[in-house]
Amino acid sequence: MKKILVPTDFSKPATIAAEVAADIARRSGGEITLLHVIEEATEGSINIEGEASYGGDWEDKIFTAKLIEKAKKQMEKFATDARFNGLKVRQKLRIGTPFHGMNSIIVENKVDLVVMGTSGRSALEQMIIGSNTEKVVRHSNCPVLTVHNKPASKEFKNIVYATSMDKDEEIFSRIVRRTQQVYDSTIHLVRINTPSNFQRDVVVKKYMESFAKKLQLKNYTINVFNDISEEEGIVYFADSINADLIAMATHGRTGFAHVLAGSIAEDVVSHSKRPVLTFVTKHKK
Numbered sequence: 515m516k517k518i519l520v521p522t523d524f525s526k527p528a529t530i531a532a533e534v535a536a537d538i539a540r541r542s543g544g545e546i547t548l549l550h551v552i553e554e555a556t557e558g559s560i561n562i563e564g565e566a567s568y569g570g571d572w573e574d575k576i577f578t579a580k581l582i583e584k585a586k587k588q589m590e591k592f593a594t595d596a597r598f599n600g601l602k603v604r605q606k607l608r609i610g611t612p613f614h615g616m617n618s619i620i621v622e623n624k625v626d627l628v629v630m631g632t633s634g635r636s637a638l639e640q641m642i643i644g645s646n647t648e649k650v651v652r653h654s655n656c657p658v659l660t661v662h663n664k665p666a667s668k669e670f671k672n673i674v675y676a677t678s679m680d681k682d683e684e685i686f687s688r689i690v691r692r693t694q695q696v697y698d699s700t701i702h703l704v705r706i707n708t709p710s711n712f713q714r715d716v717v718v719k720k721y722m723e724s725f726a727k728k729l730q731l732k733n734y735t736i737n738v739f740n741d742i743s744e745e746e747g748i749v750y751f752a753d754s755i756n757a758d759l760i761a762m763a764t765h766g767r768t769g770f771a772h773v774l775a776g777s778i779a780e781d782v783v784s785h786s787k788r789p790v791l792t793f794v795t796k797h798k799k
Contacts, residue, residue, distance in 0.1 A: 515542040515692070519625045521549045521616050524588050527631025531661045534789065535629035536597050537668045538659075541696050545602035547623060548593055551615035552581045552607065582607065612646040613653075620656055628658045632783060648780045651764070657689050657793045660783045667758060670697040670789075674752045675734075676704055676744075676762040676782075679725040682795040686763040687729040689793060693761070694733070701734040702755060706747035708740075745781040752788055761791040 520535045522528040532548070539546050585607055593603050608615035620628065632647050651658050675690055677683060694701055703726060705718050715738045722736045739754075741747030752760050764779040779792050 547604040670758040674757040704737040
């Protein structure tokens with residue numbers, strides 16, 4: 515978690531996400547890149563001190579120039595806030611679509627973690643959060659931590675790891691273990707039983723124990739939770755143990771242990787009031 519990207523539209527949810535990111539950066543010795551995207555028909559990019567390159571008629575250019583100037587001032591004020599004291603903070607402005615702006619930064623800077631808010635709208639400027647969050651969760655090459663409300667605690671002591679027990683979760687399990695080490699946490703492995711995908715507890719728990727040992731997890735609990743749907747089960751189980759963080763890998767397989775498909779992860783991100791850490795696993799066909 516050395517390179518942390520924080521997309522921001524300067525709204526309250528984005529500010530909360532920035533606070534969480536700053537705490538993670540301090541604990542992991544990381545640096546933060548703040549990103550604001552100004553949405554426009556043509557795409558380009560600028561640094562905080564740079565100039566933009568874009569096309570269009572003069573009215574569009576003047577309007578965009580005003581947006582850029584306003585965004586520069588907002589970004590400079592935001593980046594020098596006390597929450598970032600002692601941290602290395604980079605500032606970037608992009609012109610284009612929010613998702614592609616974020617995705618390009620992730621690839622170019624080899625970002626280790628994205629921390630972003632999950633809601634928030636403004637009539638005065640283009641937003642970088644909201645519906646774009648789902649696209650980032652679905653397609654990002656790095657882990658994404660989404661934050662809806664200000665966490666009750668900055669200590670992620672209880673982590674719900676909603677798992678499909680798929681072998682392709684090995685990379686994500688290392689991410690979860692790293693998070694556990696940073697916060698000295700307990701991992702609560704959970705498999706959601708639904709009417710359409712039910713497995714006997716004795717069978718599932720045995721499989722989960724084997725899965726945990728294979729991934730070399732430590733300080734963990736094994737749980738099976740019954741609910742109507744996977745996404746509701748994950749959210750309600752996290753509520754039942756007052757979890758600090760939900761972690762889940764997303765992919766597209768089916769099989770013995772129910773797969774947490776991308777849509778499920780997006781639903782959890784949309785409905786959970788707790789921070790959610792997601793990662794898209796890549797599997798061989």
